[in-house]
Amino acid sequence: LTIAVTALGSLDGRDPVRRSGARPGDAVHVIGDLGVAGRGLDVLFTRFVDAGGTPVAITAEGRLALDAADAHGLDRQLRPHPPIADALRAAEAGATAMMDVSDGLALDAERLADASGVTIAFDSAALGEDPARALGGGEDHGFLVTFPAGTVGPGRRVGTVERRGEIAVTVDGRPW
Numbered sequence: 001l002t003i004a005v006t007a008l009g010s011l012d013g014r015d016p017v018r019r020s021g022a023r024p025g026d027a028v029h030v031i032g033d034l035g036v037a038g039r040g041l042d043v044l045f046t047r048f049v050d051a052g053g054t055p056v057a058i059t060a061e062g063r064l065a066l067d068a069a070d071a072h073g074l075d076r077q078l079r080p081h082p083p084i085a086d087a088l089r090a091a092e093a094g095a096t097a098m099m100d101v102s103d104g105l106a107l108d109a110e111r112l113a114d115a116s117g118v119t120i121a122f123d124s125a126a127l128g129e130d131p132a133r134a135l136g137g138g139e140d141h142g143f144l145v146t147f148p149a150g151t152v153g154p155g156r157r158v159g160t161v162e163r164r165g166e167i168a169v170t171v172d173g174r175p176w
Contacts, residue, residue, distance in 0.1 A: 014091070022097035022116035024163045026146040031086045031155035033076060034105055035130055038137020040077025043070045082141040086154040090145045093153040097146040106135040106169055106176050108144055113168035116146075122159040122171045135176065 127134040
C-alpha cells in the first residue's frame with residue numbers, strides 16, 4: 001500500500017520566505033511551543049506501555065492520572081496545532097528566513113543555518129525551563145524565523161544569527 005499526498009498553494013504574488021535568507025545580525029524567533037510534544041512522547045513511552053514496553057491503549061483513567069503539563073504534552077503530541085496564522089504574520093513583518101520546526105529546534109536550526117551559510121546562536125535562558133528538551137524534542141510543529149535587527153515580529157526571540165563559523169548551532173556560545 002502506498003499513500004502519496006501533494007499539497008499546492010498560492011502565495012498570491014508574494015515571494016516565499018525561504019530557509020536560505022538568514023543574515024548575520026538577524027534576530028532568531030520561535031513561533032509556537034518548544035519541547036511540549038516531546039514531553040508528550042515521553043509520557044506515551046513511559047506511562048502508556050506495559051511491562052515489556054509494548055504500547056497500550058490510552059484510557060480516560062490514564063489521562064486523568066496525568067498532571068497538567070503531561071496532559072498538555074500528550075495532547076500536543078497526539079493533536080498538533082501549527083501556528084500557521086502567526087507564520088503568515090511573520091512573513092508580512094519582513095521575515096528573512098523561516099522554516100517549520102518538526103524535527104527538533106536544534107536539528108531544524110542546523111538546516112536553516114546550512115541553507116543560509118550562517119551560525120544560529122541560541123540563548124538557553126530564552127528557551128524555557130528545559131532547554132535540552134526545547135532543543136531536542138520534535139513534533140512541536142512551530143516555526144523558526146529570522147528577522148532583521150529591530151523588527152518586531154510574532155513569536156519570541158531565542159537567539160541571534162552570526163557569521164558562519166565551524167559550528168552551525170551554538171547555545172550560550174558553545175557548540176550544540
